[in-house]
Amino acid sequence: MSRLSVSLPGLNMKNPILPASGCFGFGKEYSKWYDLSLLGGITIKAATLEGRFGNPTPRVAETESGMLNAIGLQNPGVANIIENELPALKPYNIPILANIAGSTEEEYIEVTRQISASPLVSAVELNISCPNVKEGGIQFGTHYKSAADLTRKVKEASQKPVYVKLSPNVSNIVEMAQAVEEAGADGLSMINTLVGMKLDWRTGNPILANKTGGLSGPAIKPVAIRMIYEVSQKVSLPIIGMGGVSTAEDVLEMMSAGASAVAVGTANFVNPYICPEIIDSLPALLDEIGVENISEMTGRSFRKWKTPLSSR
Amino acid sequence: MSRLSVSLPGLNMKNPILPASGCFGFGKEYSKWYDLSLLGGITIKAATLEGRFGNPTPRVAETESGMLNAIGLQNPGVANIIENELPALKPYNIPILANIAGSTEEEYIEVTRQISASPLVSAVELNISCPNVKEGGIQFGTHYKSAADLTRKVKEASQKPVYVKLSPNVSNIVEMAQAVEEAGADGLSMINTLVGMKLDWRTGNPILANKTGGLSGPAIKPVAIRMIYEVSQKVSLPIIGMGGVSTAEDVLEMMSAGASAVAVGTANFVNPYICPEIIDSLPALLDEIGVENISEMTGRSFRKWKTPLSSR
Amino acid sequence: MMKHLLKVTSNTEIARNIFEMKLTGPGVGNMTSPGQFLHVSIGNHTSKLLRRPLSICDVDLEREEVTLLYRAQGDGTKQLSEKQNGELVDVLGPLGNGFNMDEVDIKRSALLVGGGIGVPPLYYLGKQLKNTGVQVTFILGYQSLEDSFYIDKFKEIGETIVTTADGSFGIKGFVTDAMEQSLKEEPVIYSVGPAVMLKAVEEKADSLDGYLSLEERMGCGIGACFACVCPTETRKSGYVKICSDGPVFKMGEVVL
């Protein structure tokens, strides 16, 4: 066990860094840039039952210190992913967190059943927070009861621990977290993107074909930190934190807020090497503040030096 | 009537630009920098019944393309404002929008009664969205029923049109807007700040003494644009748009989304001359896109070239 | 496929809002396939997160120098235009797949059709085709005389026909208005420009013997984010990613 290792349900990671879902495809592309076995784990792009083409383009737009995306859950379908995408990740021998989505409860359940049965999948990330699809996604993610019901059913269907990915577009993130905790979630992923929009001032037209999109990147980090801070004090589930992380300092800030592991999304587009570079930088920062094991960082903002959440 | 003029309930403005509440004090300080009569109007800092000291310091922190504040509604109290602050604004002869806050319904009502009686006040902005105070503020702003009840009572107490300032920290901004519209609001102001937080990664301690604060600045503009776009299509109230506006292009983007006037907050700290500079730049931009009157911009993203909301 | 810090050796306005930027560094050695692009960072730690895809316009392998031509239109390219000599620019590349030049054997001619800021990659392509002995004709469409650029340089490679939308220079009209004559030789067509132009070119062409280079807003630039997809009828998946499957596609392959 090295000083960077963290352990969460189903995810025994040699460091707390994993790419965020949708920002790393199924790993293949980035494997041309560096050795993926350096990562703590990988979150793969959302899987749905059938293949989906997603939204029309343009699908991305730039905003100040952030970006909007409206990909619309494009993916080749769960069977195809299991057959063609997952095997390529086997050699790296790192935990895989499979993000799953659907339009109906039945779809979520079936995708979970199939993908959680893959020996290559370590845990499932239940995406009830995608703002870019008409059905499913965020409609589950903004109603406590639907979220809890879905969590319960997905949990039943899953052979692996289930992380519920929360939407920040809610009035009360703590109640949402508590609802899915009660429904049996093994962990939380937070946050997904904030719903945003950009218009061309000349024409008045939205830049994105889908009109609205999900805001990610450093712009949203303060919202992510606040939500993780609030939720981690009110639930006893480990949290995979994300939202605007782009430096090793950001990782430690987010762990201090209460995260046990940290996912990096948009920053991969800025710098394809960002994940290994962050991992490399962590030990020196820990030295600077005299912390031996990174897992001690979790929740430092409110629980000074007590047992970190990530080792429970 | 010049090409920049816009007309909203109680607010006949020679241009659509007014400083946002809390970012311009009571005008006195900026009057040393330029002639306030250049502005379309002024939103003054929140008034409460008694004077308040607000939160401990530090009260501000910087984030990527944004800032957090937790001022905590510091103000000298409504009577003092009416007696000492408002008269100084008289010479500029521009509409004054008085932002009001409180811990209880009774306080809101009494502040409204007093300040709306001032002949210097053109309209009242009901702040049910301050994230930085324990009581009042956002607790009204995230529950539709409390918001509607309060709006109704404030409306009864007010001698001037009432704009309700909405919080973006809600699951469904449209339902909130509809609730206050039904309760009799004359207009909407949106958006207030997103709740956010920043930690010192070295110590884990929050930068703000209040721990959490309100996120403002360009980082939140995509959220503001999206909410204004959604709400303006579902209510028939004029909207004073705000959230990250810092250029004349931003103003036109926000009006295209559905705003009839635009408030500038954080950008005043970046450049104290920002409001007059934006006002100066607007005509050339309108020329560039062949628009004669700025009021035609309102809602362009969804209502191509129809009667603008601001002239209804 | 790598990340490089290249040094600006020149960055000058060569037509209205059109800049020619030359960058040097060891990474340039791999930039040998016309049609590939660089994913250019605007600056570090600033508010502009996304990289800008810019086509490789020319490469001098000896001097390890790559040339980009870009229009300063939005905030990012405007900031790029302020870079001074000696400053470093962070680029990913070369990315994507360049033009297939195998089909044009020496006996055939090539018609290179570019619109506006789509013309840069055609320069490097034309140069290489000419070197292999192919006869190259360019049709370049601009808005107006003021917006035109690099015409003399294209002329050094082959016959160059210019169209302008306002008629201020060359033939008044669009590139397709100038294609008729050149099509007689049944050339292989290579075209870069906005989608509507590519569509018109494809319709105008008698056969589907040619290649189109597409543009789309990009996130990652390397095939991971699905930002830049385009539907196709010929591929099993039903779509391609412009950044990694393209930006060059065979005519008829993608649904424009």
Added chain:
Amino acid sequence: MMKHLLKVTSNTEIARNIFEMKLTGPGVGNMTSPGQFLHVSIGNHTSKLLRRPLSICDVDLEREEVTLLYRAQGDGTKQLSEKQNGELVDVLGPLGNGFNMDEVDIKRSALLVGGGIGVPPLYYLGKQLKNTGVQVTFILGYQSLEDSFYIDKFKEIGETIVTTADGSFGIKGFVTDAMEQSLKEEPVIYSVGPAVMLKAVEEKADSLDGYLSLEERMGCGIGACFACVCPTETRKSGYVKICSDGPVFKMGEVVL
């Protein structure tokens, strides 16, 4: 009270992470009151929105040059430290109220006590006091020898006692450990530094005959946003704004 674009004439590291920046421009002419500050923009259109308050450390009215000393600690000041000669820096100022020098007539002496990056304004203050004939003594506290700066320049003005927390230079300890002796002359005290130091200085002083300059995180810098308030017992409002009512206050006025 104005916004100026000043040109960098030098920007050099004079001690570990401590930079001396000289700026020139017409706006400098008004910067005549020691204790005032400039609200410095880190750069335009970037992700750093807030200005950084930095004290005026020295002014050369003839050359229209103002000197700032700052510690590159966070992202903003680090970026500031990368500014090259000739670049422009956008500043608001002079802001706030400087030190009151009326109370020190020629017969009295002045004791100027500064900690760490609080010392810069004492330099300009010391110079002006000396010019009016006042005898000036400095007590300057640093972390260590490596962190100390400007000591020779202070010595040109008056007696300069240095303390370091680690004892690597001067007296080991805090500024208050060195005050005893100097207090015998019943000087007017001027002090700048972190709040805990100011509190210790105030307690150590026999009378409240002196001035303290406070620091706080700022938004507007001009009194409009209420970011920088400090409670007081003497004022009717119950608080002051450090940016516009201060940053200098009479000892005993504010609750530290």
